[in-house]
Amino acid sequence: xxxxxxxxxxxxxxxxxxxxxxxxxxxxxxxxxxxxxxxxxxxxxxxxxxxxxxxxxxxxxxxxxxxxxxxxxxxxxxxxxxxxxxxxxxxxxxxxxxxxxxxxxxxxxxxxxxxxxxxxxxxxxxxxxxxxxxxxxxxxxxxxxxxxxxxxxxxxxxxxxxxxxxxxxxxxxxxxxxxxxxxxxxxxxxxxxxxxxxxxxxxxxxxxxxxxxxxxxxxxxxxxxxxxxxxxxxxxxxxxxxxxxxxxxxxxxxxxxxxxxxxxxxxxxxxxxxxxxxxxxxxxxxxxxxxxxxxxxxxxxxxxxxxxxxxxxxxxxxxxxxxxxxxxxxxxxxxxxxxxxxxxxxxxxxxxxxxxxxxxxxxxxxxxxxxxxxxxxxxxxxxxxxxxx
Ligand SMILES: *Cc1c(COP(=O)(O)O)cnc(C)c1O
Numbered sequence: 001x002x003x004x005x006x007x008x009x010x011x012x013x014x015x016x017x018x019x020x021x022x023x024x025x026x027x028x029x030x031x032x033x034x035x036x037x038x039x040x041x042x043x044x045x046x047x048x049x050x051x052x053x054x055x056x057x058x059x060x061x062x063x064x065x066x067x068x069x070x071x072x073x074x075x076x077x078x079x080x081x082x083x084x085x086x087x088x089x090x091x092x093x094x095x096x097x098x099x100x101x102x103x104x105x106x107x108x109x110x111x112x113x114x115x116x117x118x119x120x121x122x123x124x125x126x127x128x129x130x131x132x133x134x135x136x137x138x139x140x141x142x143x144x145x146x147x148x149x150x151x152x153x154x155x156x157x158x159x160x161x162x163x164x165x166x167x168x169x170x171x172x173x174x175x176x177x178x179x180x181x182x183x184x185x186x187x188x189x190x191x192x193x194x195x196x197x198x199x200x201x202x203x204x205x206x207x208x209x210x211x212x213x214x215x216x217x218x219x220x221x222x223x224x225x226x227x228x229x230x231x232x233x234x235x236x237x238x239x240x241x242x243x244x245x246x247x248x249x250x251x252x253x254x255x256x257x258x259x260x261x262x263x264x265x266x267x268x269x270x271x272x273x274x275x276x277x278x279x280x281x282x283x284x285x286x287x288x289x290x291x292x293x294x295x296x297x298x299x300x301x302x303x304x305x306x307x308x309x310x311x312x313x314x315x316x317x318x319x320x321x322x323x324x325x326x327x328x329x330x331x332x333x334x335x336x337x338x339x340x341x342x343x344x345x346x347x348x349x350x351x352x353x354x355x356x357x358x359x360x361x362x363x364x365x366x367x368x369x370x371x372x373x374x375x376x377x378x379x380x381x382x383x384x385x386x387x388x389x
Contacts, residue, residue, distance in 0.1 A: 005017070012134045012135070012137065013131070013134060013135070015134075016127075016130070016131040016134065019127060020037075020127075020352055020353070020356045021037060021038045021352070024037035024038070024340060024344070024350045024351070024352055025037060025038055025350070027341065027344040027345070027350060028344050028350035030344070030345075031344040031345045031348065032348065033343070033344035033345075033347075033348045033349050033350045034348060034349050034350070034374075034378060034381055034382040034385065035350045036349060036350060036351050036370045036371045036372070036374065036382055037340075037350040037351055037352045037371065038352075038371065039177065039322075039323045039324060039371045039373060040244045040371075040373065041242040041244070041323075041373040041374070042373075042374050042375050042378060043242060043375060044242060044243075045237075045241040045242040045243045045283070045290075046241060046283055046287040046290040048282065048283075048286070048287070049241060049243075049279050049280070049282055049283040049287060050279070052278055052279040052282045052283075053246075053275050053276055053278075053279035056274070056275035056276075056277075056278050056279060057275045061274050061275050061278065062274060062275065063274065064270065064271050064274070065097075065271050065272070065274045065277060066271070067262065067265075067266055067270060067271055068092075068095070068096050068097060068262060069095070069096065069097020069098075069250070069271075069272065069277060070097070070274070070277040070278065070281070071091065072277065072278055072281045073097055073248075073250075073277040073278065073280055073281040074091035074092070074095040074097060074250075075091045075281070076280070076281035076282075076284040076285050077089075077091070077095050077097075077250050077252070077281075077284060078090070078091040078094075078095055079284070079285065080284040080285070081233075081252060085220060085223060087222070087223065087228070089252045089253075090255070093255040093258065093259075094252060094253060094254060094255055094258055095250060095251075095252055095258070096250060096251045096252075096258050096261055096262050096265065097248070097249075097250050097272050097277060098249045098250055098251060098261075098265055098269075098272060099247045099248075099249070099268075099269045099272045099273070100236055100238060100247035100248065100249040101205060101207045101234045101235065101236040101238065101249040102128050102247075102249070103247075103249065103265060103268060103269060103272075104232075104234040104236075104249050104250065104251040104261065104265075105128055105129065105132050105171075105203065105205065105234060106128070106132040106135060106264075106268065107251070107261045107262075107264040107265040107268060108169075108203050108232050108234070108251065108257075108260075108261045108264075109132045109133055109135070109136040109138065109169070109203075110132075110135065110136050110264035110268075111260035111261045111262075111263050111264035111265075112168070112169060112201055112232075112257065112260045112261070113133075113136045113138045113168050113169055114138075114168070115136065115137030115138065116137065116138065116139065116166070117138045117139070117166055117167070117168040117169070118138065118139045118140070118141050118164060118166045118167045118168065119133045119136075119138050119139070119140050119141070119167070119168065119169045119170070119171065120140075120141050120142065120143055120159070120162045120163060120167055120169070120170045120171070120200075121133070121140050121141075121142050121143075121171050122142065122143045122144060122145060122154065122159070122171070122172065122173070123142045123143070123144040123145065123357070123358040123359060123360060123364070124145070124178055124179065124354050124355075124357035124358045124364055125142070125171070125173070125357055125358070126173055126177050126178075126205065126357070127356070127357060129171050130359075138168070139166075140359075141162045141163075141164070141167070142158075142162060142358075142359050142360065143155065143158040143159035143161070143162040144158045144358075144360070144363075145176070145179060145181060146363070147317070147363075149318075150317055150318045151179075151181055151317060151318040151320065152176070152179045152181040152317065153181070153183070153184065153187060154183060154187040154190065154191070156187075156190050159190065159191070159194060160194065163194060163198050163200070167198060167200055168200065168201065169200060169201045169202070169203055170191065170194075170195055170200050170201075170202050170203070171202075171203045171205065172188075172191055172202055172203070172204050172205065172221055173204075173205040173206075174187075174188070174204075174206070174218065174219070175206075175208035175209070175211060175212055175218060175320070175321030175322045176208075176321075176322065177207075177208065177322050177323070177324060178324050178326065178352070178354050178357055178369040179317065179319075179324070179326050179354075179369075180302075180317070180318070180319025180320060180321060180322045180324045180325050180326065181319075181320060181321075182212055182216045182217070182218060182320040182321045183219065184219075185217075185219050188219045188221050188224065189224065191221055192221055192224040192225075192226070192227050195221075195227070195230060196226045196227075196230070199230075200230065201230050201231070201232065201257065202221055202222075202227065202230060202231045202232070203231075203232050203234065204220060204221050204222055204231055204232065204233045204234065205234050206218070206220060206233055206234065206235045207234065207235055207236045207238065207239050207240075207249070208239055208321055208322040208323075209235055209240075210239075210240050210291050210294075210295060211239060211240075211294075211295055211298060211321050211322055211323070212295070212320065212321040213295070213298070213299040213302065213319070213320055213321055214299070214320065216320045216321065218321070220233060222252075222253075228253075228254060229254050230254075230257075231253060232251050232252070232253040232257050232258070232261065233251070233252040233253065234249065234250070234251050234252075235249065235250060235252075236248065236249035236250070237249070237276075237280040237283070239322075239323065240291060241280070241283050241287065241290075241291075242294065242373075243276075246273065246276045246280070247272065247273065247276075248272055248273060248276045248277065248280050249272075298323070298372065298373060301372040301373070301374070301376070301379055302319055302325060302372050304372075304376070304379055304380070304383070305325060305370060305372045305379055305382075305383065306319070306325060308383035308386060308387075309325075309327050309370070309383075309386065312386055312387055312389050313389070314327040314328065314329060314389070315327060315328035315330065316328075317367075323371050323372060323373040324369050324370065324371055324372070325369070325370055325372060326354060326367045326368065326369050326370075327367070327368050327370065328366050328367055328368075329366055329367075329368050330366045334365065334366055335353075335365055335366070336353030336354060336355055336364070336365055336366055336367055336368045337353040337355060337356070337365075339351075339353070339368060340352060340353045340368060346388075347385050347386060347388055347389060348385040349382050349385050349386055351368045351369060351370050352368070352369045353365075353367070353368055353369070354367035354368065354369050355367070
């Protein structure tokens, strides 16, 4: 869109008129580049899960499902969480099916944060958080991750400094997009301690909960003492089962918080895609092995891309989870945004600058995010092209 096109957009949303993904995907298409910019997989999820969705359409499950989601899915989500974390969420009052994790995030902000309240995000942050804070008429303040050895860790002082008497909510994301960091138990404990001290609601975005490598542990902040009652966990079938187009996600939490999320969700979309719900329920109960295989494949992809980028002289940070790794391009150019605008045409690969996920781009300027949720031949081709760097 031209810059003039945003004039009629309300002021609070004007900064969000276009996304970096649209710009980089456009460049990738124009230059026939391998697109490692946007984080969607190029293979399908478990075949039987796809079949259950097809069957659901054939069987006539094509009208509005219940507002909270079909019982079969809410029960499967609850069972899955209990199996893996040992915590029971009541499928009727503590589980809400949403149109992807994205809607769960927006509905949580709209339902739980008053206009003028403050929300703390941790930089670099997933782009929908800032837009959702703006839609709620709230103010965002930011804490940050910092480089820690070859990985990333939470800057505890920055988190303390970001919280004020007006802070209502803190948004946490681990495993973390865009860095691939899996926050340590200590980092998560600090978040919990500050949330309790300042009586904050924590929105814990765990869409990559399954995609953790090398035996690392994903720690859900909701499991710490005193945290169940103040945490909304958000997850989704998108990344777990390679169905980003299904937009089937969920929110888990105590009944009073989920009631607030449901109130907002009810008038955003009312319900989420009916036929996908029994399919995701099936997959949660029956496709854990598929998830394990997918995790193994992603780890191999990460290794392939890491080794290649390092071989080409880039300083690659450790990715312990997600679809992503970050490389420092200090040697090639100081500015990640310029680099990413240059890369598709000259090298034939698209990536995304990490600085666009921040309010304070300074420390992030030289960092570039590559997605490795792609087939091996796609990654191999990207690696071959990157050798020209
Ligand atoms: C992909 C992603 C989402 C969105 O998930 P959907 O289910 O597709 O809406 C939310 N948070 C993070 C960190 C993501 O990477």
